[in-house]
Amino acid sequence: xxxxxxxxxxxxxxxxxxxxxxxxxxxxxxxxxxxxxxxxxxxxxxxxxxxxxxxxxxxxxxxxxxxxxxxxxxxxxxxxxxxxxxxxxxxxxxxxxxxxxxxxxxxxxxxxxxxxxxxxxxxxxxxxxxxxxxxxxxxxxxxxxxxxxxxxxxxxxxxxxxxxxxxxxxxxxxxxxxxxxxxxxxxxxxxxxxxxxxxxxxxxxxxxxxxxxxxxxxxxxxxxxxxxxxxxxxxxxxxxxxxxxxxxxxxxxxxxxxxxxxxxxxxxxxxxxxxxxxxxxxxxxxxxxxxxxxxxxxxxxxxxxxxxxxxxxxxxxxxxxxxxxxxxxxxxxxxxxxxxxxxxxxxxxxxxxxxxxxxxxxxxxxxxxxxxxxx
Numbered sequence: 232x233x234x235x236x237x238x239x240x241x242x243x244x245x246x247x248x249x250x251x252x253x254x255x256x257x258x259x260x261x262x263x264x265x266x267x268x269x270x271x272x273x274x275x276x277x278x279x280x281x282x283x284x285x286x287x288x289x290x291x292x293x294x295x296x297x298x299x300x301x302x303x304x305x306x307x308x309x310x311x312x313x314x315x316x317x318x319x320x321x322x323x324x325x326x327x328x329x330x331x332x333x334x335x336x337x338x339x340x341x342x343x344x345x346x347x348x349x350x351x352x353x354x355x356x357x358x359x360x361x362x363x364x365x366x367x368x369x370x371x372x373x374x375x376x377x378x379x380x381x382x383x384x385x386x387x388x389x390x391x392x393x394x395x396x397x398x399x400x401x402x403x404x405x406x407x408x409x410x411x412x413x414x415x416x417x418x419x420x421x422x423x424x425x426x427x428x429x430x431x432x433x434x435x436x437x438x439x440x441x442x443x444x445x446x447x448x449x450x451x452x453x454x455x456x457x458x459x460x461x462x463x464x465x466x467x468x469x470x471x472x473x474x475x476x477x478x479x480x481x482x483x484x485x486x487x488x489x490x491x492x493x494x495x496x497x498x499x500x501x502x503x504x505x506x507x508x509x510x511x512x513x514x515x516x517x518x519x520x521x522x523x524x525x526x527x528x529x530x531x532x533x534x535x536x537x538x539x540x541x542x543x544x545x546x547x548x549x550x551x552x553x554x555x556x557x558x559x560x561x562x563x564x565x566x567x568x569x570x571x572x573x574x575x576x577x578x579x580x581x582x583x584x585x586x587x588x589x590x591x592x593x594x595x596x597x598x599x600x601x602x603x604x605x606x
Contacts, residue, residue, distance in 0.1 A: 235265045236263075240265065240268060240269050240272065244272055244273070244277070247260075247269055247277045247281075248276065248280040250281055251286070251489065253281060253285070253328060253332040254335045254487055254489075255489075256270075256281060256332075257328055257332040271321060274325060274328070275320055275321070275323075275324040278327055278331075281328075281331075282294075282331070286369065286490045287372065287373055287490045290510060292377060292510060293376060293377055296380040296381055297331075299384050300330060300383065303387045304323050304327060333476075334379045334383060334475075335376075335487065335489075336485075337379050337477070338372065338375045338376050338379055339487045339488060341436045341437065341440070342367055342372065342375050343486070344436055344440065345546060349363050349547055349551070349555075349559075352548075353561070359559040362558040363559050368491075368494075368505050369505060370506070371551055373490075375433055375550065376490065377510070381469065382469070382470070383472075386473075386475075425518075425521075425549075426511075428544075428549050429513075429514075429550050430470075431544060433550075434469075434470045436547075441477060441481050442475055443476070493507060497571075503552065503554045503570075504552065505573070514549055514552070514553070514556075515556075515562065516548065516551070516561065516562050517549050519591070520543070523537060523591065524538075527592070537596065542598075542600075546598065558572075558574075561591070561598070564580075564581025566580055566581055567580055
């Protein structure tokens with residue numbers, strides 16, 4: 232028996248409107264007729280309310296990407312009657328809800344897989360392996376969600392462009408034009424080169440999870456991209472996915488949860504770069520990784536040791552927060568004051584500058600050891 236069938240539709244509408252979990256709402260309206268009836272009262276308003284209360288989609292960069300996706304999936308403005316237009320907008324809202332719920336599932340799967348691989352990569356020290364498995368911070372989840380929203384947005388845009396071109400080549404009129412400009416373009420040149428690495432980390436993880444192989448956009452045509460040949464090329468364009476659907480057998484292996492609340496500003500959250508202020512910045516270890524690669528490149532026969540970025544992508548080393556990297560021995564203590572830690576402890580002042588000692592280099596080389604990863 233449906234426990235919601237006795238609730239007034241107006242109350243059910245408020246319940247959906249005040250939710251902050253896309254997967255929960257999508258699942259509820261798929262199994263409960265009263266919930267679906269309430270959702271269809273004003274599906275656009277409910278999806279908008281969820282997006283404005285979700286701790287990820289409230290952030291400016293993600294909000295912009297969601298806005299672009301809404302534009303790409305909005306119905307064309309026609310002279311149809313109001314009922315027909317309303318039905319199309321309901322369909323669009325359902326589509327956006329499905330996309331958001333799908334991204335939530337993918338974020339949970341990607342983060343879980345990356346954490347498991349990371350724990351394995353640092354498993355040469357049992358304590359580090361244990362610390363690698365701590366719960367995800369808000370900034371880590373944000374990076375995964377932001378990458379997925381970006382992948383979805385640029386992929387949908389590329390498909391739109393491809394569809395428009397096919398109509399033009401066939402001599403027909405395009406099915407519709409965008410009513411507003413989409414603030415992206417296929418190469419995504421507006422993304423910081425180091426932040427692209429977060430997107431590539433998530434993209435490689437998606438392919439490992441058996442999502443549709445990614446492609447690249449060249450000359451208006453989507454072409455295959457072979458990830459196994461990729462080194463750390465900062466000019467590499469962001470990939471595109473034909474589909475974001477995972478096999479059911481893979482999807483059911485991973486738990487689903489809602490994003491954590493936005494952290495409260497404090498000395499701890501500030502020093503460990505856990506706040507929304509750090510969303511636009513590459514992770515601190517990205518700069519360390521670049522410096523270590525430069526150091527290795529000046530050596531002799533081992534100069535290619537850190538060149539295969541795929542192994543580092545697979546365990547998310549450039550996505551994790553500073554605390555996870557520090558607690559697993561992959562990031563130095565460069566604090567000049569005593570700083571509280573996320574686990575309730577403290578870190579005493581360390582070196583004033585980041586040390587590129589052979590100790591850190593050895594640890595990073597161990598993480599990227601080819602014997603730990605399949606070809």
